[in-house]
Amino acid sequence: MTRTIHLSLDINGRRHELDVEPRVTLLDALREHLALTGTKKGCDQGQCGACTCHVDGKRVLSCLTLAAQVEGREITTIEGITGENGDLHPVQAAFIEHDAFQCGYCTPGQIMSAVACIREGHAGSDEEIREYMSGNLCRCGAYNSIVAAVREAAQATVKEKMEVA
Amino acid sequence: MRDFSYLRATSADDAQKAALQAGAVLLAGGTTLLDLAKCGVTEPETVVDITHLSSLDGIAVDEGGATIGALARMSEVADHREIKAAFPAVSESLSLAASAQLRNMATMGGNLLQRTRCSYFREPGVFAACNKRNPGSGCSAIGGVTRNHAILGTSDACIATYPGDLAVALVAFDATVEIGSRRVPVDDFFLLPGNTPDRETVLEKGDIITAISIPASAAARNSTYLKVRDRQSYEFAAASAAVGLEFEADGRTVRDIRVALGGVATKPWRARAVEQALVGKALDAETVEKASSLAMEGAVSQGGNHYKIELAPRVITRAIEQLGLKVGGLA
Known part of the structure; x- marks a missing residue:
């Protein structure tokens, strides 16, 4: 039963x-x-x-x-994670900007992981991004672009925080 | 995954009663339990969810040491400011394990109880013989592909490696596991496989790990966890070492040293022979290298894992050198 x-x-x-x-x-x-x-x-x-x-x-x-x-x-x-008007989350926008995918299957997981990675404060350098994003595999091998997208989104978040402060 | 019933414990007493039922297993982070249920290694009848108990997740650090609740998550402990200061090897062993997602899920108690990654153990549909899964059925790993299998603490019945990192750091610094009012040193908590590899710890049915405590020491404060693996991140150890070091007032003679190994043994492995060879000595490259090799006394290679006999002492040597250079005692 x-x-x-x-x-x-x-x-x-x-x-x-x-x-x-x-x-x-x-x-x-x-x-x-x-x-x-x-x-x-x-x-x-x-x-x-x-x-x-x-x-x-x-x-x-x-x-x-x-x-x-x-x-x-x-x-x-x-x-x-999108904005109220359906605006892309800054991490989503950065992934498109940097072409951080090929087939796209791992992308939702990559983006959810990246949003948290930046929030945790673990996106301070490329080395740190690689370490703290290592739980998301990409079999197309788009890693360089993924790191670039996370780096840019992280820098934009820091800049935004500084401007608000 | 076979179907099971789900029970959410609302108190520790509740959980203990439920855990005593036949076929009941405790669910904390779920990262081992659900994985093994999907592999068909574990077939629970009742899953008792203890993650809603709020009293078991605290982290307290004072001059005497740390007490960490069994349900504290790996990521919380790894990033805890006072744990990082007083027990860097413990923090590092956690942050070098698994992935960020798994570290947010897995608990400290559950981490100790993670099961081996032996491929033969994990594939019951393909390999019927496994003394750990099915006592008396034999061992498929012996004579098989053994790159990741243990060289220390093995028996004719089982050569499965204990895969964890945290317990390696804990055993180096004399931590104890609290099971209600019972306290068991980590070294005694884990059992050698012998003829009963299905019994991995001293836990009896209904027992619940409530906390882990680690006594403060100068060696724990000057410690590191070095993990060598087949890929840079998100991988189990090929060989790892937790090392802690305290010098005499002269700044170069070893007063206290702790060495434990991971990725090479059937349980978290304290390398006391290495420690004894270095206490009272001034560290230089040759002394360290010679002492490190003592960790391999009694090592048995299966062929595929032979590289570990050379690798493990080098990992110990490198960890001691890194630490010695940092505190300034290495000649």
């Missing part, structure tokens, strides 16, 4: 109700139950980073997170 449990998940500022088997991961809940297919399934075992989302503002792998575990937490996916 298949058991299901009822969950209320807060995703991108909206409450979603769903009934799923307890073994359903956050990744499968997003993609298969809530039609939020921006989050990608790569390896499905915590090795590639394609499924990166934010839980309470921190980047995590949704393939190794049970949906049931994150009830009551604030979940953000790639669909939730």
Whole structure:
């Protein structure tokens, strides 16, 4: 007999109700139950980073997170980072500017990881960016452009903070 | 992944009762449990989620040492200002492990309990024989591809490497694991495989790690974690060393030195022979190199992992030299 449990998940500022088997991961809940297919399934075992989302503002792998575990937490996916008018997030804009992808499959995970990486203060140099983005693999090998995009977005964020201050 | 039922613990008592049920396993960060459930290595009937317990995630550091709650995340401990100052090797062992995402998920207690990366262990569908998974079934790794397998602490039943970094730093600095009111030194917490490689720690059913404590020491304050691997980042250690060093007042004679190895042994490996050879000595390149080689006494190579016998002492030597140069005691 298949058991299901009822969950209320807060995703991108909206409450979603769903009934799923307890073994359903956050990744499968997003993609298969809530039609939020921006989050990608790569390896499905915590090795590639394609499924990166934010839980309470921190980047995590949704393939190794049970949906049931994150009830009551604030979940953000790639669909939730654009501005109110649909403006691209500065990291998204930087990825386009630097052509930081080829096939694009790893890109949502790269962008979610980069947004958090900059917020954590771990984007201070190319070396630091490489180290703190190492959990996101790109099999097309767009790494140089990804580092350039993260560097530019990080510098723009610092500049913006200084101007606000 | 086989279906299971999900139970969210609301108190530590709750969690302990639930964990005593047959087929129940605890869920913290989930990075090992869900991975192994997907591989078919673990087939829990009930998953007991302890991540909503708020009392187990504190980090407290004072003159006597640090007490770190079992549910503190790797990233929080790695970036903790006082941990970085008093136990740099512990902080480094955490930040050099896994990826930023996994470090935000994985907990300190769960990190200790991560399972081996032995490919034969992780593929039950392909390799039926594994004494760790299925006691008495044999070992597929012996005679197989052994590049990542252990050279120290092995037995005829199992040569699987303990993959973690944190526990290597902890064992170097005499940390203890708190299991409720019980306190077990990290060195005793992990078991050698012997004839029972399925038993990896002293934990009994229903036991919950509540905290890890690390006593302060001068050696811990002057410490480093050096990790050598097949790629620059996001990889398990080919060989790693946690080293801590304290000099006498003359600034060059070793008063206290701690050395532990990762990536080469079946459990976090304290290299006491290296330590004993260096206490009371003034460090120079030859003395350090000679002492480092003592860590390989009793090492058994399987062929594919033979390189580790040469690599591991070099990692120790380099870590001691880096540290010695930093504090100014290396001739």
